[in-house]
Amino acid sequence: MSKQMIAAEHVSVSYPIGSLKNIGLKEYIFRKLKRQYEMKMFNAVKDVSFSLNKGDMLGVLGSNGAGKSTLLKVIAGIISPSAGSCRVNGNVAALLELTTGFDAEMTVRENTYLRGAILGYSKQFLDEKYPEIIAFAGLGEFQEFTFQQLSSGMKSRLAFSIACLIQPEIVILDEVLSVGDGAFRRKSEQKMLDVISGGATTILVSHSTEQVKRLCGKALWLERGEQLAFGTDVNAICEQYDEKQSTR
Amino acid sequence: MISRFQKYKFLFYVLVHRDFNKKYKRTVLGALWSLLSPLMMVGAQAVIFTQFFGRTTPHFVVYMFIGNIVFHYFSDATKGGMTSIESNAGIITKIRVPKYLFIFTKNITSLINLGLTLLLLIIFCLFDRVMFTWRFILVLYPILCLTVFNIGAGLLLSGIYVFFRDTHYFYDIFCTILMYFSAVFYTIDRFPENIQWLFNINPVFTYISYIRKLIIYAELPSAQHTLLCAGYAAVILGVGCLMYYKKNKSYVFNL
Numbered sequence: 001m002s003k004q005m006i007a008a009e010h011v012s013v014s015y016p017i018g019s020l021k022n023i024g025l026k027e028y029i030f031r032k033l034k035r036q037y038e039m040k041m042f043n044a045v046k047d048v049s050f051s052l053n054k055g056d057m058l059g060v061l062g063s064n065g066a067g068k069s070t071l072l073k074v075i076a077g078i079i080s081p082s083a084g085s086c087r088v089n090g091n092v093a094a095l096l097e098l099t100t101g102f103d104a105e106m107t108v109r110e111n112t113y114l115r116g117a118i119l120g121y122s123k124q125f126l127d128e129k130y131p132e133i134i135a136f137a138g139l140g141e142f143q144e145f146t147f148q149q150l151s152s153g154m155k156s157r158l159a160f161s162i163a164c165l166i167q168p169e170i171v172i173l174d175e176v177l178s179v180g181d182g183a184f185r186r187k188s189e190q191k192m193l194d195v196i197s198g199g200a201t202t203i204l205v206s207h208s209t210e211q212v213k214r215l216c217g218k219a220l221w222l223e224r225g226e227q228l229a230f231g232t233d234v235n236a237i238c239e240q241y242d243e244k245q246s247t248r
Numbered sequence: 249m250i251s252r253f254q255k256y257k258f259l260f261y262v263l264v265h266r267d268f269n270k271k272y273k274r275t276v277l278g279a280l281w282s283l284l285s286p287l288m289m290v291g292a293q294a295v296i297f298t299q300f301f302g303r304t305t306p307h308f309v310v311y312m313f314i315g316n317i318v319f320h321y322f323s324d325a326t327k328g329g330m331t332s333i334e335s336n337a338g339i340i341t342k343i344r345v346p347k348y349l350f351i352f353t354k355n356i357t358s359l360i361n362l363g364l365t366l367l368l369l370i371i372f373c374l375f376d377r378v379m380f381t382w383r384f385i386l387v388l389y390p391i392l393c394l395t396v397f398n399i400g401a402g403l404l405l406s407g408i409y410v411f412f413r414d415t416h417y418f419y420d421i422f423c424t425i426l427m428y429f430s431a432v433f434y435t436i437d438r439f440p441e442n443i444q445w446l447f448n449i450n451p452v453f454t455y456i457s458y459i460r461k462l463i464i465y466a467e468l469p470s471a472q473h474t475l476l477c478a479g480y481a482a483v484i485l486g487v488g489c490l491m492y493y494k495k496n497k498s499y500v501f502n503l
Contacts, residue, residue, distance in 0.1 A: 015501040025414040077344035080497050101339040105270060117259035118343050
């Protein structure tokens with residue numbers, strides 16, 4: 001049996017809504033004094049369990065607000081679950097809302113190094129990979145442009161290239177295979193398959209069941225934070241999901 | 249812990265580089281502003297306050313210069329530390345990265361700035377004929393203490409700031425008031441002797457006066473004074489770490 005990379009057991013995430021920053025210090029003190037202060041908790045993810053082995057590709061399905069992104073943040077280690085546990089073996093390259101986290105005033109080159117460093121890579125490694133990343137993103141002429149000067153497609157291409165070319169063990173893709181123009185989309189899908197066949201474990205969030213059926217070996221269906229289905233029978237899960245979507 | 253630090257060593261370097269570059273981006277004079285701003289402040293203060301204190305205080309310009317650069321180091325590092333988590337929300341909410349790194353890098357950037365102004369201080373000392381003694385080296389001690397103090401304050405303030413954005417306005421006012429209590433441009437010997445010790449309630453004054461003793465008066469500060477410097481740093485660092493340890497997991501929901 002191949003090595004288990006991710007094991008999520010009864011993961012739940014709840015967080016306060018109408019958070020403190022909206023009411024400010026004065027309101028907070030008043031409410032505390034009047035004992036009216038209560039935090040409404042929002043359960044974004046409820047009791048989700050699944051596991052992935054090395055080389056698996058998981059498709060995550062669910063309508064907007066189903067808790068997909070929250071679950072991915074748990075896997076990426078950005079949020080810790082409020083109940084349950086999520087064990088992750090290996091370094092994660094999370095592509096959540098691709099282009100955020102770049103610095104608009106820095107150049108393409110500087111941003112590439114910044115992102116690489118955030119992902120935990122050394123200077124030597126990035127020096128080695130940098131030409132490849134730029135070539136794949138097709139930004140050779142734009143290396144000294146600031147990030148804000150790039151078009152949104154170019155930004156996504158850069159983010160995708162960095163995340164995939166540094167050979168992560170676990171890749172999280174949040175609706176990103178739809179980035180760039182047609183040519184880049186084909187190229188990126190091919191690259192994804194290369195990364196996966198290289199042994200990476202991948203989690204793909206997509207609204208396209210067609211894409212999930214074609215690429216994924218496992219599927220997870222979330223709705224309102226609850227896990228409706230998880231398994232290797234991707235086709236069946238996708239069909240159920242499509243059916244549910246069309247009757248809504 | 250060590251291996252984690254190794255892993256993020258390069259990130260640390262990149263972030264400091266970024267802070268420094270962005271600070272002076274699109275300026276003609278660049279890093280020279282680090283030197284110009286204290287010079288102009290001290291210039292203005294010298295014109296006014298020499299009339300009041302300059303005649304009775306030896307090396308008054310150096311006296312004010314030390315006050316200015318040390319206080320500026322404190323306020324720059326703590327204000328930067330306070331906003332460092334919030335201003336990197338784009339990274340923190342999307343990629344796993346130790347949040348305290350952003351506070352550390354802000355402090356290092358401010359420390360580099362202080363280093364530049366310390367060079368200027370040496371030039372001032374030459375012009376003002378301050379005697380150079382081996383005690384100059386000991387200045388590193390209060391600076392180290394203040395750096396630890398600033399990191400602690402940054403850990404504490406950044407946490408509060410994530411929850412309450414009012415902190416920004418409050419802290420700005422607080423810093424201005426604190427400056428007036430830090431004897432930056434006046435001497436405290438006008439106050440009755442039995443209340444002068446009260447100034448030491450203010451940690452920044454404690455650090456400023458420690459450095460002045462070493463440089464201007466070429467004397468070794470008392471053991472009490474030395475312990476007080478370390479004590480303030482340790483207490484604030486402890487409080488800051490406690491805040492970070494208890495609350496850092498909920499920062500992401502409030503960014």
